Amino acid sequence: ATYMFWPESESRAAPTRDDIPISPSHFTPATLLSSETTGPNSKLLTLKLPTHLVPFPEDLNPVWSIYMKDSDIQVERPYTPLEGIDKQGIMKFWIKRYVDGEVGKWLHSKNVGDSIEIRGPVPTWAWREGEYDELVMISGGTGITPMYQLIHHLLINQKSTPSTSTPRITLLHSSRTPVELPPPEILQPLKSLAAAQPERFKFHLFVDSPGNLSSPASHNLQVSRIGTSAVQKALGLSQGSSWFKRKSSAEATKIDREKLGKRVLFLVSGPDRTVAAIAGPMGRNLSQGDVGGILGEMGFTSQDVWKL
Numbered sequence: 414a415t416y417m418f419w420p421e422s423e424s425r426a427a428p429t430r431d432d433i434p435i436s437p438s439h440f441t442p443a444t445l446l447s448s449e450t451t452g453p454n455s456k457l458l459t460l461k462l463p464t465h466l467v468p469f470p471e472d473l474n475p476v477w478s479i480y481m482k483d484s485d486i487q488v489e490r491p492y493t494p495l496e497g498i499d500k501q502g503i504m505k506f507w508i509k510r511y512v513d514g515e516v517g518k519w520l521h522s523k524n525v526g527d528s529i530e531i532r533g534p535v536p537t538w539a540w541r542e543g544e545y546d547e548l549v550m551i552s553g554g555t556g557i558t559p560m561y562q563l564i565h566h567l568l569i570n571q572k573s574t575p576s577t578s579t580p581r582i583t584l585l586h587s588s589r590t591p592v593e594l595p596p597p598e599i600l601q602p603l604k605s606l607a608a609a610q611p612e613r614f615k616f617h618l619f620v621d622s623p624g625n626l627s628s629p630a631s632h633n634l635q636v637s638r639i640g641t642s643a644v645q646k647a648l649g650l651s652q653g654s655s656w657f658k659r660k661s662s663a664e665a666t667k668i669d670r671e672k673l674g675k676r677v678l679f680l681v682s683g684p685d686r687t688v689a690a691i692a693g694p695m696g697r698n699l700s701q702g703d704v705g706g707i708l709g710e711m712g713f714t715s716q717d718v719w720k721l
């Protein structure tokens with residue numbers, strides 16, 4: 414997935430400046446305000462920029478990320494600020510450390526007060542108002558971060574009632590075990606939103622294995638992979654309905670897209686294996702590749718699916 418393997422660009426050699434707002438063409442030193450362990454291999458990092466370096470809100474259409482540079486080995490990787498950036502220059506990130514990974518490990522080793530050079534904002538995927546009636550988001554691990562940024566922008570951060578052109582959203586998220594689930598800073602706002610506006614937002618959590626939890630169900634956790642039935646449920650369909658073409662048993666899960674009657678977009682983000690299982694592997698050179706996996710089996714095509 415592009416999510417894991419971003420090509421090394423020459424941009425890591427971009428100059429460092431602290432006199433103009435952040436932009437993709439230069440690095441800017443930010444200060445690490447807090448670093449909090451959130452699981453066996455993840456941390457929540459908060460960065461702060463001086464207020465005069467904060468970009469204009471109109472340059473911050475979700476979903477966007479910023480590159481952070483490991484200044485020891487001069488390697489940069491993109492990370493997604495969960496709530497974008499506020500007027501005070503604060504950005505929060507949920508970051509995983511891989512055993513043999515470079516930048517994640519380096520970021521985890523940083524102390525409060527340290528300086529981290531950042532470059533961005535860089536668009537990940539451009540949200541366009543009014544194009545979809547419904548978004549079905551499927552994420553694995555830290556792949557929840559772009560989903561969270563979009564949900565925060567559309568539904569959590571709204572002072573007034575969302576407009577009728579705001580899509581209904583379902584988020585299906587999976588982590589390997591309960592201790593690897595996103596931290597409360599991410600889960601709690603999503604749970605509150607699902608409880609307060611169930612007609613606008615639905616949220617379901619999955620784990621591959623229950624870990625030490627004796628009763629996952631009481632934590633609203635399903636112990637299973639995200640599969641066809643979870644997607645059907647997200648679309649408000651049930652197996653018996655006429656939406657399903659029933660030409661042969663092999664086609665039992667195929668959806669008659671014409672009859673869906675709503676403009677649905679699937680957003681998929683996470684580790685390679687998760688993206689491949691849900692929507693087929695990414696293509697060469699960061700292209701989307703064909704839609705495969707369970708969404709492909711259900712009959713969805715590249716106009717219905719975007720792999721982040």
Ligand SMILES: Cc1cc2nc3c(=O)[nH]c(=O)nc-3n(C[C@H](O)[C@H](O)[C@H](O)COP(=O)(O)OP(=O)(O)OC[C@H]3O[C@@H](n4cnc5c(N)ncnc54)[C@H](O)[C@@H]3O)c2cc1C
Pocket residue numbers: 415416417418419478490491492493494506507508509510511512513514515516517518537555558559
């Ligand atoms: C737009 C975007 C936004 C992102 N947002 C976030 C975010 O909010 N939070 C987050 O945690 N991550 C995010 N990522 C992922 C992040 O950019 C890094 O890819 C991730 O942190 C791993 O980088 P690393 O340097 O720590 O590990 P790397 O050194 O890249 O290694 C990662 C893993 O791959 C393995 N590996 C390395 N090289 C190879 C190879 N050649 N072949 C096989 N395996 C190999 C390593 O052993 C390790 O397990 C985002 C990615 C993108 C593209």
